[in-house]
Amino acid sequence: MLNIPVFSDIENAHQLIKKYAHYTPVFSSSGINSIVGGELYFKCENLQKVGAFKFRGACNAVFSLSEADAQKGVATHSSGNHAAALALAARMRGVAAHIVMPSNSPEIKKKAVAGYGASITFCEPTLQARESTLAKVIEETGATEVHPYNNFYVIAGQGTAAKELIEDSGDFEIIMAPVGGGGLLSGTAISTKHLLPTCKVIAAEPAGADDAYRSFYSKTLVPSVQPKTIADGLLTSLGERNFAIILDKVDAIVTVSEESIVAAMRLIWERMKIIIEPSSAVPLAAILEKKVDVQNKKVGTILSGGNLDLGKLPF
Structure with a gap:
């Protein structure tokens, strides 16, 4: 049986991380609202520590460890925001x-x-190399693996963003999040369905990396094979726990x-004056x-992060 978080786990995570994580603002844009014909609210996790929602989950995972486990450190494989x-989070707790x-x-x-301040081990850019190198590091150090999304405490931590959004801005008819590995989406769905049972939770994914879309509608986990998208945070396959919650x-x-992703990114930069990835x-x-369909609807969206190479802007 998969250990799946419930809303009380998200509440516990919120209590634990609020000393460390930013309480990010919620912005809206009358210009964007008039273009789309709805009332959109953006939860700005691009303004979170490390520039992404990922800090919430990592922080909850690190500070939930027992003292004995924490002293052996934490480990993961990641090329991006989770790393x-x-x-x-480890530095804040004083562990490796x-x-x-x-x-x-x-x-x-x-x-x-x-x-x-992390110690980095580089490996070949294949999933097999990442996993085998990580296994070796864990064997040598005794560190606890903190998976980027298929992890109980990470999911509970990510769910705190939607909890804050709903507590700040009230009733929504739709709440949206991007989906890659499913950590943000699964946490968002748990918070939303608990606090606003009639609110629809809708995820969006690049057509060039549509494994979550195919998995969701076929009800079987379809791995991400050679995904191609500018949205480099959404290249990973769904985790098992995440998939169970999403279904x-x-x-x-x-x-x-891809054209729509670039247009939407540019619109937010131009109209809201904030940097998003x-x-x-x-x-x-x-x-x-x-x-x-957002016509005359109140819609919440989580802006997942703002980390990108400014030398390679797509517009």
Whole structure:
């Protein structure tokens, strides 16, 4: 049996991490509202520590460890935001973080992880190399693995973003999140369905990385094979725990084109004056493509992060 978090686990996570994580603002844009014909609210996790919602889950996982386990450190394989989030959370607790990163990870992400004081082991950029290298690191150090999304405490931590959004901005008819591994989406769905049982939870995914879409509608876990999208935070396959929650609590998953992701990202930069990464723009892209009907509806969206290479902007 998979150990699945419930809303009380999200409440516990919120109590635990509020000393460490930012309580991020909720913004709206009258310009964007007039374009889409609905009332949109954006939860700005691009302004979270390490620039992404991932800090919530990593922080909850690290601070939930027993003293004995914490002293042996934490470990994960990640090329991105989770690596930085885990490294910072470990530093805050005063324990070691061991990060396995593919050798082709973006330089900006390597620098961030090193800057938070983690010890990095580089490996070949294949899932097999990542997993076998991580297994070796754990064997040598005794560290606890903190998976980026298929982890009880990580899911509970990610669910705190939607909890804050609903507590701040009241009733929503729809709440949206992007979906990659499913950590943010599964946590969001648990919070939303508990606090607003009639609210629809809708996920958006790039058409070039549509494994969650195919998994959801076929009711079987379809792995992500050679995904191609600018939204590099959404390249991973769904985790088992995440998939079980998504099947139970998510109402729909829609896919969007690369052109729409770029257009949505640009719209948020231009109208709201905030920096978001492509993955964050995917839900708005679905609204712009009219894959989700927001006419006269109140819609909450989680802007998942703001980490990107400013030298490689798509517009």
